[in-house]
Amino acid sequence: MALLEVKNLSIAFGGLRAVDGFDISIEKGQLYGLIGPNGAGKTTIFNLLTGVYKPNDGIINLDGKNIAGMRTIDINKAGVARTFQNIRLFKAMTVLDNVKVALQNEYRYSALTGICRLPKYFKMEKKMNERAEELLKVFDLDGQKDIMASNLPYGKQRKLEIARALATNPKMLLLDEPAAGMNPNETQELMDTIRFVRDTFDMTILLIEHDMKLVSGICEQLTVLNFGKVLAQGETSVVLKNPEVITAYLGE
Numbered sequence: 001m002a003l004l005e006v007k008n009l010s011i012a013f014g015g016l017r018a019v020d021g022f023d024i025s026i027e028k029g030q031l032y033g034l035i036g037p038n039g040a041g042k043t044t045i046f047n048l049l050t051g052v053y054k055p056n057d058g059i060i061n062l063d064g065k066n067i068a069g070m071r072t073i074d075i076n077k078a079g080v081a082r083t084f085q086n087i088r089l090f091k092a093m094t095v096l097d098n099v100k101v102a103l104q105n106e107y108r109y110s111a112l113t114g115i116c117r118l119p120k121y122f123k124m125e126k127k128m129n130e131r132a133e134e135l136l137k138v139f140d141l142d143g144q145k146d147i148m149a150s151n152l153p154y155g156k157q158r159k160l161e162i163a164r165a166l167a168t169n170p171k172m173l174l175l176d177e178p179a180a181g182m183n184p185n186e187t188q189e190l191m192d193t194i195r196f197v198r199d200t201f202d203m204t205i206l207l208i209e210h211d212m213k214l215v216s217g218i219c220e221q222l223t224v225l226n227f228g229k230v231l232a233q234g235e236t237s238v239v240l241k242n243p244e245v246i247t248a249y250l251g252e
């Protein structure tokens with residue numbers, strides 16, 4: 001059974017059918033790409049998958065559970081985490097605290113425990129620090145854990161965003177244009193990071209991307225979207241040769 005099975009997902013804004021009968025099936029551990037021209041509906045699909053928008057129609061089965069229309073926080077708890085087109089870190093917080101924020105759900109203590117510094121507070125803080133540092137180490141960010149997130153170079157901010165998303169212990173990771181604004185070296189490093197995340201965490205990853213080098217380099221399966229509808233779907237190397245895809249998106 002697929003980890004994510006989406007059927008007939010649809011949403012309209014006024015008269016605009018931004019996503020129209022969208023289907024996708026993603027197996028556990030797959031690295032899957034979603035591409036298409038500007039305004040095709042890619043980010044809207046991420047917003048539907050994460051509960052930012054409620055669909056007008058359709059089913060979103062995650063690991064057998066229909067999460068369509070659920071609240072963002074509940075969808076995150078069910079196992080979907082994401083990063084954004086424009087990096088959304090807490091820039092005035094340290095690298096470590098950015099990851100710790102995402103661990104709050106897992107390591108809970110009451111306000112009273114926190115204010116009165118009861119023993120449980122210290123125990124939970126210790127556990128959270130250990131877990132956050134472990135994750136930072138995986139991304140080679142542990143040496144910069146005490147600096148402000150805004151002081152990290154761009155490529156490392158992206159890594160931190162991915163580390164923070166992973167801190168919520170997701171079943172699936174959605175990356176919205178992770179290579180946006182990166183130079184070729186940073187993009188190459190990002191490709192290695194994404195592959196590494198998939199292999200290390202056995203993670204299922206769906207990513208939106210315009211950088212075709214990244215898409216053809218790491219995505220095994222691909223869906224091309226055009227005007228809210230699926231134009232082509234399947235193995236990346238096959239889809240990229242599809243004449244309709246070349247006409248609508250890739251150009252020649």
Ligand SMILES: Nc1ncnc2c1ncn2[C@@H]1O[C@H](COP(=O)(O)OP(=O)(O)OP(=O)(O)O)[C@@H](O)[C@H]1O
Nearest residue numbers: 013014016018036037038039040041042043044045
């Ligand atoms: N909240 C909204 N209200 C009205 N229209 C919206 C809303 N969100 C998205 N749209 C419209 O839906 C369409 C799809 O937008 P979307 O951002 O999903 O495209 P995209 O494929 O992610 O584009 P890009 O590659 O430029 O990021 C666009 O025409 C957009 O203007």
